[in-house]
Amino acid sequence: MGDCSSNNCNPCGPDYNAINQLAVRAGAYARQANTYSVDAQNAWLEFNALYLGAFASAPTVDNEGSPLQVGALYWNTALTQLFAWSGASWVVAANFTEFTPFLATGTTFARNLANRFADVVNVKDFGAVGDGVADDTAAIQAAINSTSPFGEVFFPEGTYKISSTITLPSSSGLSGITLRGIGWGSVIKPTSAVSIAIKALGDVVFISNLQFDGISTSSAAALQFEGGINNCNVSVTGCYFSTFANGIILLTDCYNISNNNFTDCNVSIYCADSAVNATISNNYVLGGSGAVFFGRISIQAEGVRVFSNTFLCTGAGANQITIQAGLEISIFNNIIDQTGKGGKAVFISGSTGSSISHIKIRDNWLAGGNTTAGQCVQIEQGSGLNTNNIWINGNTFTSHDPNTIALTINTVSNYWVTNNNLYGTGILPFSGTPFIVVASNNGNIYGNQNFYGTPLTTLTNNTFNYPFVVSGSVQATSFNNNGLTWITGSGSPEGNVTAAVGSIYSDGAGTTPTTVFYVKTSGGSGNTGWTAK
Numbered sequence: 001m002g003d004c005s006s007n008n009c010n011p012c013g014p015d016y017n018a019i020n021q022l023a024v025r026a027g028a029y030a031r032q033a034n035t036y037s038v039d040a041q042n043a044w045l046e047f048n049a050l051y052l053g054a055f056a057s058a059p060t061v062d063n064e065g066s067p068l069q070v071g072a073l074y075w076n077t078a079l080t081q082l083f084a085w086s087g088a089s090w091v092v093a094a095n096f097t098e099f100t101p102f103l104a105t106g107t108t109f110a111r112n113l114a115n116r117f118a119d120v121v122n123v124k125d126f127g128a129v130g131d132g133v134a135d136d137t138a139a140i141q142a143a144i145n146s147t148s149p150f151g152e153v154f155f156p157e158g159t160y161k162i163s164s165t166i167t168l169p170s171s172s173g174l175s176g177i178t179l180r181g182i183g184w185g186s187v188i189k190p191t192s193a194v195s196i197a198i199k200a201l202g203d204v205v206f207i208s209n210l211q212f213d214g215i216s217t218s219s220a221a222a223l224q225f226e227g228g229i230n231n232c233n234v235s236v237t238g239c240y241f242s243t244f245a246n247g248i249i250l251l252t253d254c255y256n257i258s259n260n261n262f263t264d265c266n267v268s269i270y271c272a273d274s275a276v277n278a279t280i281s282n283n284y285v286l287g288g289s290g291a292v293f294f295g296r297i298s299i300q301a302e303g304v305r306v307f308s309n310t311f312l313c314t315g316a317g318a319n320q321i322t323i324q325a326g327l328e329i330s331i332f333n334n335i336i337d338q339t340g341k342g343g344k345a346v347f348i349s350g351s352t353g354s355s356i357s358h359i360k361i362r363d364n365w366l367a368g369g370n371t372t373a374g375q376c377v378q379i380e381q382g383s384g385l386n387t388n389n390i391w392i393n394g395n396t397f398t399s400h401d402p403n404t405i406a407l408t409i410n411t412v413s414n415y416w417v418t419n420n421n422l423y424g425t426g427i428l429p430f431s432g433t434p435f436i437v438v439a440s441n442n443g444n445i446y447g448n449q450n451f452y453g454t455p456l457t458t459l460t461n462n463t464f465n466y467p468f469v470v471s472g473s474v475q476a477t478s479f480n481n482n483g484l485t486w487i488t489g490s491g492s493p494e495g496n497v498t499a500a501v502g503s504i505y506s507d508g509a510g511t512t513p514t515t516v517f518y519v520k521t522s523g524g525s526g527n528t529g530w531t532a533k
Helices: 016-050 113-118 137-145
Strands: 051-055 073-076 081-085 090-092 131-135 151-154 158-162 166-168 174-180 186-190 196-200 203-208 211-213 221-225 234-237 240-242 246-250 255-258 261-263 267-271 279-281 284-286 290-294 301-307 310-312 319-323 326-332 344-349 355-362 365-367 375-380 386-393 396-399 405-410 413-418 421-424 435-438 441-446 457-460 469-471 478-481 484-489 504-507 517-520 530-532
Touching (some): 016 051, 137 158, 137 166, 246 255, 344 365, 396 405, 405 413, 435 441
Parallel strands (some): 151 174, 158 186, 196 221, 211 240, 240 261, 255 279, 261 284, 279 301, 301 326, 326 355, 365 396, 396 421, 484 504
Antiparallel strands (some): 478 484, 504 517, 517 530
């Protein structure tokens, strides 16, 4: 899980609920693996009951000792003939071909072998070897090209070496194909000549239970989805990605990236463009410099949900979730831990010509990277047009470095920072100023707790267009922003506190949620003219 001397490894780890969440997720993976195992076993039992093998004399039961099924076959080695079970006796299958209909166990309609095998295209039927040595590129491409719309291509256990990009073609904007393996045993391994292992050109693509091994081509991408006419319906589930520059590149909408495992990918999920109504959930990321990246080429992300993931990007300077453009992106119930030295759990900064709005960050475990460059969350306008309407609620900010900053808000309009906790290990984590707000306006900071007693918020050069609420959060004594002074103290300020008209005084010194506010409405720069609100 990383070296505590160089990464933000928290020896105490997340709290009990976070650990329990990992245990629940591990159990779900185990149940899923068991389901696949049972399905594979059932398929083998059915095959074993119908295709008995070679015998010198006629068998009386199937290979499991059960009664023979109508249509069962065996090869008589003494007579060198194929026999079929009629239900009453073995008969020479002189006229039996792949087009001879027969009933499968428990069914009522006879189908031939040609039709049954065509239900799922097997790459080995097209010459794929799967030994990690032979080049299987042409065979896999031929299997995909043979598939009818909404067909499935199956990768049995094996390591499939490819030397060029496998393309899922598009017809009228539709790929309409499923690629499926057996899990970690079905490995696609591109050579160093490959820049993209598999590229989908159209809509409706489902990829599951495959392993992508990028050890020979660490500058490549495992998957790239380019979208069709409608840019919709992409699903990647139950896959494993290791040592790629990008695990998955997405230039499409309506996708579901879930229950995948990424190890040592520079950026695991790269949402290069679009990403409307997408879901990223229950993924596990270890190592690398980024878990999820939202950019914009022509269309910004909108209506995206990132939840219940575990991100442990330990690379130096890692930004685990990056947003350069987007609208209505929700980040919730994630464990974002072990952020690399100088990195950020969440980094929001607009790219040129882009806007960022309505971002919700709630109920996450957020670990900032060590050193002063490390932050749990950094939000800024950047080089974009604007950044506004940001909600940060119910999170736990964590670190074991006293220099780490929990939150920076810079040039942001309309923000709410509420009911968050600061927690860490080591000597005085967050002993600097955990919350920094600069040149921003229309914000609320309240209900937050710093367990270490250091001042929680510094406000500099902000504009307050309506009453700015800081309650139970601020442990400093005064702030000055564009001439407005915010003062905390005990008791009434009338006749006791000198300030300019327009200043705000909160009774309680900021150590507990404040219930009484005063605004300086008159009296010039003296100590009178305070009005309770």
